[in-house]
Amino acid sequence: MRTKIGLIACSLVMTAFLGGCVSTGSQFLPSDTITFLTTDYRFKKVMESNDDVRGWARDALQTINELQYQLELERNK
Numbered sequence: 216m217r218t219k220i221g222l223i224a225c226s227l228v229m230t231a232f233l234g235g236c237v238s239t240g241s242q243f244l245p246s247d248t249i250t251f252l253t254t255d256y257r258f259k260k261v262m263e264s265n266d267d268v269r270g271w272a273r274d275a276l277q278t279i280n281e282l283q284y285q286l287e288l289e290r291n292k
Contacts, residue, residue: 248283249276 252258253276261272 249280252276252279 258272261268
């Protein structure tokens with residue numbers, strides 16, 4: 216069970232990273248990636264998991280948020 220939750224959380228992070236790395240100019244994820252990820256039906260499992268997984272997911276979402284902010288700054292130059 217713990218491995219499954221970790222894989223779900225990892226897939227959320229990888230989706231966000233891959234969505235931000237598209238060089239064609241199109242985006243797979245909306246501009247508010249955090250809202251997109253936290254409203255995903257799989258995120259409920261992450262929030263129901265233990266403190267370690269929730270803490271890891273919180274850190275990952277904060278990292279994604281910071282990376283998205285940096286991407287927006289670069290796009291607006």
